[in-house]
Amino acid sequence: MLLKKLSEAFGPSGCEGDVRNVLLEELSPYVSEWRRDALGNLIAVKSHATGPRVMLAAHMDECGLMVSSFDRSGLLRFRKVGGLDDRVLISKHVLVGPKKINGIIGAKAIHLQKPEERSQVIPLSGLYIDIGAKSKEDAEKLVKIGDYAVFATEFKHLSETVVTGKSFDDRAGCAILAEILKEDFAVDLFGAFTVQEEIGLRGAGVAAYGIDPDLAIVLEGTTCNDLPPSKEHGYCTTLGGGPAITVMDASVICDKGMIAELLRLAKEHHIPIQFKRSITGGSDGGRINQTKAGVPVVVISVPCRYIHSPVSMLSLCDYNHTLQLVKLFLKSIAEGGFTR
Amino acid sequence: MRTRGGHSLDSRDFLKTMVQATGVSGHEAPVAALIKEAFLAIADDVRIDVMGNVVAQKKGEGEGDISVMLAAHMDEIGLMVTKIDERGFLKFIAIGGIDQRTLVAQEVRVHGKKDLIGIIGMKPPHLMSPEETQTAVKMQDMVIDLGLSAEEVQQFVSIGDVVTINRQFISLAGDFVAAKAMDDRAAVAVLGECLQELKRIRHHADVYAVATVQEEVSLGGALVSTYRLRPHIGIAIDVCHGDMPGVPEQDTAPLGKGPNIALGANIHPKLYERLVEVAKEQNIPFTLDPIPAASGTDAWAMQVTRAGVPTALVSLPLRYMHTSVETLSMSDVKATGRLLAYFIASVDKSFVEGLLCY
Numbered sequence: 001m002l003l004k005k006l007s008e009a010f011g012p013s014g015c016e017g018d019v020r021n022v023l024l025e026e027l028s029p030y031v032s033e034w035r036r037d038a039l040g041n042l043i044a045v046k047s048h049a050t051g052p053r054v055m056l057a058a059h060m061d062e063c064g065l066m067v068s069s070f071d072r073s074g075l076l077r078f079r080k081v082g083g084l085d086d087r088v089l090i091s092k093h094v095l096v097g098p099k100k101i102n103g104i105i106g107a108k109a110i111h112l113q114k115p116e117e118r119s120q121v122i123p124l125s126g127l128y129i130d131i132g133a134k135s136k137e138d139a140e141k142l143v144k145i146g147d148y149a150v151f152a153t154e155f156k157h158l159s160e161t162v163v164t165g166k167s168f169d170d171r172a173g174c175a176i177l178a179e180i181l182k183e184d185f186a187v188d189l190f191g192a193f194t195v196q197e198e199i200g201l202r203g204a205g206v207a208a209y210g211i212d213p214d215l216a217i218v219l220e221g222t223t224c225n226d227l228p229p230s231k232e233h234g235y236c237t238t239l240g241g242g243p244a245i246t247v248m249d250a251s252v253i254c255d256k257g258m259i260a261e262l263l264r265l266a267k268e269h270h271i272p273i274q275f276k277r278s279i280t281g282g283s284d285g286g287r288i289n290q291t292k293a294g295v296p297v298v299v300i301s302v303p304c305r306y307i308h309s310p311v312s313m314l315s316l317c318d319y320n321h322t323l324q325l326v327k328l329f330l331k332s333i334a335e336g337g338f339t340r
Numbered sequence: 341m342r343t344r345g346g347h348s349l350d351s352r353d354f355l356k357t358m359v360q361a362t363g364v365s366g367h368e369a370p371v372a373a374l375i376k377e378a379f380l381a382i383a384d385d386v387r388i389d390v391m392g393n394v395v396a397q398k399k400g401e402g403e404g405d406i407s408v409m410l411a412a413h414m415d416e417i418g419l420m421v422t423k424i425d426e427r428g429f430l431k432f433i434a435i436g437g438i439d440q441r442t443l444v445a446q447e448v449r450v451h452g453k454k455d456l457i458g459i460i461g462m463k464p465p466h467l468m469s470p471e472e473t474q475t476a477v478k479m480q481d482m483v484i485d486l487g488l489s490a491e492e493v494q495q496f497v498s499i500g501d502v503v504t505i506n507r508q509f510i511s512l513a514g515d516f517v518a519a520k521a522m523d524d525r526a527a528v529a530v531l532g533e534c535l536q537e538l539k540r541i542r543h544h545a546d547v548y549a550v551a552t553v554q555e556e557v558s559l560g561g562a563l564v565s566t567y568r569l570r571p572h573i574g575i576a577i578d579v580c581h582g583d584m585p586g587v588p589e590q591d592t593a594p595l596g597k598g599p600n601i602a603l604g605a606n607i608h609p610k611l612y613e614r615l616v617e618v619a620k621e622q623n624i625p626f627t628l629d630p631i632p633a634a635s636g637t638d639a640w641a642m643q644v645t646r647a648g649v650p651t652a653l654v655s656l657p658l659r660y661m662h663t664s665v666e667t668l669s670m671s672d673v674k675a676t677g678r679l680l681a682y683f684i685a686s687v688d689k690s691f692v693e694g695l696l697c698y
Binding site (some may be wrong): 071083087103104108109119142227229280306308309 | 463667
């Protein structure tokens with residue numbers, strides 16, 4: 001399953017090579033023209049003589065860790081890549097560096113803690129990766145300063161429709177974009193797998209500049225907190241509630257015409273749909289929207305519980321509905337049903 | 341696990357099999373079955389007693405006139421389901437000493453009518469107020485998400501079902517290994533090492549190697565098995581805190597530098613002295629652990645069973661105790677097994693009688 005391969009691929013922001021390779025391998029029978037740029041964005045081009053230039057974008061990078069120094073005892077100090085909550089790092093298995101060597105992030109035994117410590121957050125300065133090295137020299141043989149680390153999380157099916165794995169934000173978007181690129185649509189299609197979203201939407205703007213699209217669709221795995229202790233009025237999306245359309249987030253206000261067309265198509269084809277009901281967090285849409293003289297953008301997301309943590313969860317119903325909706329939208333554009 | 345020709349046990353494989361199995365305190369049957377099977381290949385007799393303790397016997401040359409009991413607990417800390425809410429999310433409490441901060445963003449296994457994978461999730465930082473990030477998430481605010489409908493959850497899960505962290509055995513550099521439940525299944529692996537070593541060494545005393553239940557909640561398994569077996573000497577094998585930043589060096593023992601031998605009120609002084617003597621004779625490295633009062637191990641229960649049992653405690657240095665990534669050195673497992681075997685070989689009737697002469 002492509003989503004499994006993408007979820008388990010190693011790709012913190014700035015180190016997306018593994019994800020690029022998975023996509024190139026998967027799509028080589030379907031895509032003949034590839035572009036790559038100075039940042040590492042991977043762009044599949046499926047030209048068509050007629051129709052508008054449509055950019056589809058999904059980011060390849062994930063939140064992770066970067067090795068910053070070695071302790072004398074051989075433990076690795078690290079920094080965070082992207083928006084990780086310090087609290088999710090404790091008692092986890094990670095893979096370090098290009099050789100993906102095993103490491104663990106431990107914590108002081110409960111027996112050695114004062115009771116009040118258990119309600120305090122362990123700061124990053126108190127955490128480190130233990131790879132089993134016995135000295136600094138021992139560690140330096142296995143790991144280099146600047147090596148990245150990601151969580152060691154296997155993709156799993158919890159039921160026929162619910163799956164778990166790391167980095168569904170945004171490997172879910174990458175997988176959907178890849179599926180779309182396996183088909184042909186009568187538009188000038190640019191499938192941009194972008195880099196460095198998690199550290200400031202860095203790749204998407206550069207990609208959009210090169211593509212110069214007439215309109216863009218951003219595919220995301222987005223926040224979903226539809227469970228306790230969050231209250232129902234605070235749920236920003238619900239799992240199984242269908243693709244989530246962003247009206248506005250911290251980086252972009254989406255195009256009203258494109259949203260209206262998506263709603264029309266969803267209704268006509270009985271696809272469940274929901275609005276993303278929070279405006280926090282940015283997306284590649286923000287950069288693409290403000291590229292050159294401006295690009296109309298819409299963001300469509302698969303709701304994913306527990307993003308930016310070692311293990312996230314999504315519904316394959318939402319995933320498939322998102323794929324179906326984007327295909328319908330592309331057809332509508334190709335047939336002139338949607339114009340701007 | 342691998343047993344060669346039915347006569348030998350690879351400790352690393354044995355340990356891996358044990359830690360990937362489940363056996364929360366009071367619910368040790370799954371891991372007990374694996375331990376029984378492994379010990380059958382290397383002991384004269386293996387039984388499971390009324391409490392669930394696995395008791396392996398290896399006969400000595402003395403025809404049962406003296407016996408040494410080794411105790412290593414096979415139970416692990418875990419969680420227990422307390423409520424299934426109307427949407428199928430599970431509330432839970434801890435069994436044993438669990439730091440709530442180690443539960444966040446973990447994959448778990450709910451041991452219901454069948455094993456189900458679940459997640460103890462964390463709200464994404466995008467939706468977190470700055471104040472919320474400044475305090476640890478409370479266990480009572482966490483839920484287990486099985487990704488199933490409430491009806492499916494009701495079908496497979498009941499209140500009282502136990503839950504463990506879903507963690508595979510992790511090989512680190514050198515001979516370090518990490519997993520959940522290393523406390524104290526690494527010591528059960530030590531029992532295996534010791535029994536195998538004793539096949540090559542003559543020994544007078546009968547040996548009872550016991551994988552005990554319920555250490556994490558009451559020491560109850562050691563208490564009743566010691567009563568039943570009436571050993572002349574009891575030795576608990578447990579884990580002690582390994583060296584790590586943020587913990588004073590004097591409160592820890594280094595990994596890979598051999599067993600950590602305890603001394604203090606819980607330990608018979610002559611047993612401690614003999615263990616140190618044997619370690620020196622056999623060139624087994626060791627460190628010392630002076631314990632002023634309660635050791636918090638099976639040794640504490642064994643010592644006051646019946647009319648009293650001369651008791652010792654040998655520990656494996658282990659980092660990150662009671663997390664799901666407890667880390668230790670396989671060389672310490674092997675060295676501790678050897679130490680115990682040569683200690684047992686050194687025990688004779690006069691030594692046992694001498695233990696009563698204060």
